[in-house]
Amino acid sequence: xSAKQEITGSKGWLSYRPEIKVLDCxxxxxxxxxDHLFEPALVSAVYRACAEAGVDYMELGYKGSRKIFxxxxxxxxxxxxxxxxxxxxxxxxxGLKISVMADAERTDYHTDILPRDRSVIDMVRVAxxxxxxxxxxxMIRDAxxxxxxxxxxxxxxxxxxxxELDGALEAFAASPVDVIYLVDSxxxxxxxxxxxxxxxxxxxxxxxxxxxxxxxxxNCQLAYANTIQAIIRGANYLDASLAGxxxxxxxxxxxxxxxxxxxxxxxxxxxxxxxxxxxxPLREKLRWGFSIPYMITGQLNQxxxxxxxxMEGDGYRDIVGFYxxxxxxx
Numbered sequence: 001x002s003a004k005q006e007i008t009g010s011k012g013w014l015s016y017r018p019e020i021k022v023l024d025c026x027x028x029x030x031x032x033x034x035d036h037l038f039e040p041a042l043v044s045a046v047y048r049a050c051a052e053a054g055v056d057y058m059e060l061g062y063k064g065s066r067k068i069f070x071x072x073x074x075x076x077x078x079x080x081x082x083x084x085x086x087x088x089x090x091x092x093x094x095g096l097k098i099s100v101m102a103d104a105e106r107t108d109y110h111t112d113i114l115p116r117d118r119s120v121i122d123m124v125r126v127a128x129x130x131x132x133x134x135x136x137x138x139m140i141r142d143a144x145x146x147x148x149x150x151x152x153x154x155x156x157x158x159x160x161x162x163x164e165l166d167g168a169l170e171a172f173a174a175s176p177v178d179v180i181y182l183v184d185s186x187x188x189x190x191x192x193x194x195x196x197x198x199x200x201x202x203x204x205x206x207x208x209x210x211x212x213x214x215x216x217x218x219n220c221q222l223a224y225a226n227t228i229q230a231i232i233r234g235a236n237y238l239d240a241s242l243a244g245x246x247x248x249x250x251x252x253x254x255x256x257x258x259x260x261x262x263x264x265x266x267x268x269x270x271x272x273x274x275x276x277x278x279x280x281p282l283r284e285k286l287r288w289g290f291s292i293p294y295m296i297t298g299q300l301n302q303x304x305x306x307x308x309x310x311m312e313g314d315g316y317r318d319i320v321g322f323y324x325x326x327x328x329x330x
Contacts, residue, residue: 016261016262016263017231017236017261017263018263019236020231020236020237020238020261020263021056021057021236021237021238022055022056022057022238022240022254022257022258022261022266023055023056023057023058023059023099023213023237023238023239023240024046024050024055024057024058024059024240024241024242024254025059025215025239025240025241025246025251026046026058026241026242026245026246026254026279027042027043027046027058027059027060027061027077028059028060028061028062028077028099028100028101029059029241029245029246029247029250029251030241030245030246030247030286030288031061031062031075031077031078032246032247032248033245033246033247033248033286033287033288033308034075034285034286035073035074035075035078036061036062036074036075036076036077036078037074037075037077038075038077040076040084040087040088042278043060043077043088043089044088044089045274045277045278046058046242046274046278046279047088047089047093047096048093048270048274049242049270049271049273049274050096050270050271051093051095051096052267052270053258053266053267053268053269053270053271054095054263054265054266054267055096055254055258055266056095056096056097057096057097057098057099057122057123058096058097058098058099059098059099059100059101059125060077060080060085060088060098060099060100061076061077061078061079061080061100061101062077062078062079062080062100062101062102062103062106062107063079063080063100063101063102063107063108063109063112063113063124064078064079064103064106064107065106065107065108065112066079066108067108068106069106079112080100080121082114082118082119082120082121085098085120085121086120089120092120097122097123097149098120098121098122098123099121099122099123099124099125100121100123100124100125101124101125101126101127101153102124102125102126102127102139102143103127103128104126104127104128104129104132104133104135104136104139105132105135107139109139109142109143110142113142113143113146113148114146115146115147116146116147116148117147121148122148122149123148123149123150123151124139124143124148124149124150124151125150125151125152125153125181126139126140126143126150126151126152126153126177127153127155128152128153128154128155129154129155129156130154130156130160130164130165130168133168133171136152137171137172137175140152140175140176140177141175141176144176144177149178149179150176150177150178150179151177151178151179151180151181151213151237152172152175152177152179152180152181153181153183153213153215154168154172154180154181154182154183155183155185156183156185156186156303157182157183157184157185157197158184158185158186158188158189158193158301159301165200166200169200169201169203169204169205170204172204172205172210173204173205173207173208173210174208177210178210178211179210179211179212179213179237180201180204180205180210180211180212180213181212181213181214181215181237181239182194182197182198182201182212182213182214182215182230182235183215184215184216184217184223184226185217185303186217186219186297186298186301186302186303186304187216187217187218187219187220187222187223187248187249187294187297187298187304188219188220188298188299188301189216189222189226190220190222190226191222191225191226191229194214194226194229194230194233195229195233198212198229198230198233198234198235199233202233202234211236211237212230212234212235212236212237213235213236213237213238213239214226214227214230214231214235214237214238214239215239215251216230216239216251216252217246217247217248217249217250217251217298217304218244218249218250218251218252218289218290218294219248219249219290219294219295219297219298219299219304220295220298220299221290221295223244223249223250223251223252223253224252224253224256224257224260226252227239227240227252227257228260238252238257239251239252240252240253240254240256240257240258241253241254242254242255242271242274242275242279243255243275243279243280243283243289244288244289245279245282245286245288246288247288247304247308248288248294248297248304248307248308248311249288249289249290249291249294249295249298249304250288250289250290254271255268255271255272255275258271287311287312287316291307291311292319292322292323293307293310293311293316293319293322294307294311296319296322296323296326297326300326302326306325306326307322310322
């Protein structure tokens with residue numbers, strides 16, 4: 001048996017489910033570590049790797065409002081203009097769809113998201129906090145009416161009250177959104193919470209004909225495990241990134257996920273080549289991935305912004321000092 005056959009496995013594996021879709025968020029989530037300043041050559045390399053690996057979607061970045069986010073401070077993947085996307089991906093690969101994320105109240109979606117027949121984008125993912133849901137619902141309707149596939153990603157769900165989550169899910173189920181995502185924004189969840197939340201989301205999603213997705217962060221080294229738990233409970237849309245590149249502690253690692261899925265359509269070698277040649281060289285500068293400061297914010301169910309600032313400084317090895325500073329603030 002070849003090495004490739006050993007990795008992809010054989011028929012009968014419980015992790016094989018043909019309806020599963022994998023979304024690469026390397027450039028979008030990783031852009032939160034460098035203000036979306038990736039060069040088109042790197043974006044193109046990730047795109048080609050995902051295409052060769054059989055990944056279903058690649059998320060390039062945000063549709064951020066230039067009225068809120070100055071182009072003098074952020075790179076092109078904060079805005080994902082059509083010309084920039086085309087420069088990075090053309091010729092467009094068959095089978096790999098393009099996704100962008102649109103933050104509620106931070107996107108000029110009526111003007112900046114074109115009708116689908118004028119765009120290279122296939123999917124619009126609406127990200128929202130609980131208090132922004134009315135805006136998010138209008139964004140979902142707008143994207144749906146323009147012809148896009150849509151998801152809704154409820155941020156910071158670990159801080160949302162149960163009754164509030166029920167109200168949000170009821171609204172999402174009644175909307176035209178295609179996929180409702182469970183998002184562990186702070187990397188704070190354990191498998192028990194994944195079980196509880198997946199059961200709750202599916203209770204609303206399935207009767208309405210919606211799919212469910214999972215997006216995890218690795219603050220407590222559980223992004224991969226929690227993604228698997230969500231798969232077991234019925235999630236069919238799975239986010240991952242190359243070498244886990246993403247905000248703070250990063251995301252579920254693509255290389256782990258594709259190996260677990262045992263689907264012959266997915267191929268690991270192109271992902272490993274891209275990690276080796278393009279992603280790992282960024283690690284020393286961007287300092288993403290599991291580290292104790294990110295673990296601390298995860299355990300405290302906090303946004304990792306303080307840990308990110310700490311990791312960017314020269315004293316990033318003083319983990320006791322960081323612990324004392326955030327615990328004192330509590």
